Amino acid sequence: MKKSILFISCEEAHNICDKSQYGEATGWERVKLGIRLCWCKVTRAYTKKNNKLTDVINNSKIDCLDDSELKKIKQSFEKELSN
Amino acid sequence: MAKHKINPNDWIKLYSDYLFNYTITRVSDREIAQDLVSETFLAGLKSMSNFKGEATERTWLVAILKRKIIDHYRKTNSNKGKAEVRMSYSSDSETEGDWLEERVADPYDKTAEDTIENTELGLAIYDCLSKLPEKQAKVFKMKTLLNHETEAICNELNITASNLWVLIHRARTALASCMEENWFKK
Structure with a gap:
């Protein structure tokens, strides 16, 4: 089946929506997503949910250990565990 | 009541980030937070025999961590008592009295409730993660x-x-x- 330039599938729309949460969707991809959002309820619901998750994560100021920090904790723990 | 089991081999993988997030919101210093998490795991290891299995491993580790955080603040505060406190206010007669307004709490500043909610939100995200x-x-x-x-x-x-x-x-x-x-x- 020939792939349309403007009209995209629901899966592709979700993929673009995910990428746009990280600022990695291209301008053209955002245009295609915008067109699909005009008529697809499922994509609209997914986008709303996805945006809400991004907002929640940003508002939470959640923090985590990076690999080197985790390694440091792991090393000192394993040293103690082996004693 | 179902008893929970303890398995220190999985602690780092399962609880490091959760405990770190819990700590960083309370001490606001990455290195101190890492040290406290590390100390918590070591303390947990030493007192494994006290684990009765009535709570989950994570709850038990959080209880140890809470004590570590309190100890950290006790130490910090006892050092603070020795430090000299300096505050400088303008003695300029034109601006006299302004200092009080300048130092009054900003109503738009982050409240304690916001901080608590953000911490709980972070922990809820870790629960889901x-x-x-x-x-x-x-x-x-x-x-x-x-x-x-x-x-x-x-x-x-x-x-x-x-x-x-x-x-x-x-x-x-x-x-x-x-x-x-x-x-x-x-």
Whole structure:
């Protein structure tokens, strides 16, 4: 089946929506997503949910250990565990 | 009542980030937070025989961590008592009295309630994250929380970019549902 330039599938729309949460969707991809959002309820619901998750994560100021920090904790723990 | 089991071999993998997030919101210093998490694991290891299995491993470790945080502040405060406190106010007669307004609490500043809610929100996200398959959680953490580049994650985990986006999609869908159930509905 020939792939349309403007009209995209629901899966592709979700993929673009995910990428746009990280600022990695291209301008053209955002245009295609915008067109699909005009008529697809499922994509609209997914986008709303996805945006809400991004907002929640940003508002939470959640923090985590990076690999080197985790390694440091792991090393000192394993040293103690082996004693 | 079902008894919980203790398995220190999995502590680092399962609870490091949760405990770190819990600590960093209370001490606001990455190095101190890491030290406290590390000390908590070591203390847990030493007092494993005291674990009765009535609470989960994580709850038990959080209880140890709370004591570590209190100890940390006790030490800090006892050092503070020895320090000299200096405050300088303008003695200029034209601006006399302004200092009081300048130093009054900003109503738009972050309140204690906001901080507590953010901490609880962070812990709720970790709760949901812990329910994801390991690889999904790892990719999500690297991409969303550590802000790593897509290419760097793909190289490190030896996956393609499309694999990464599939994992991200699954993780986000599961997290959004979990947060809806455990955070927004409450």
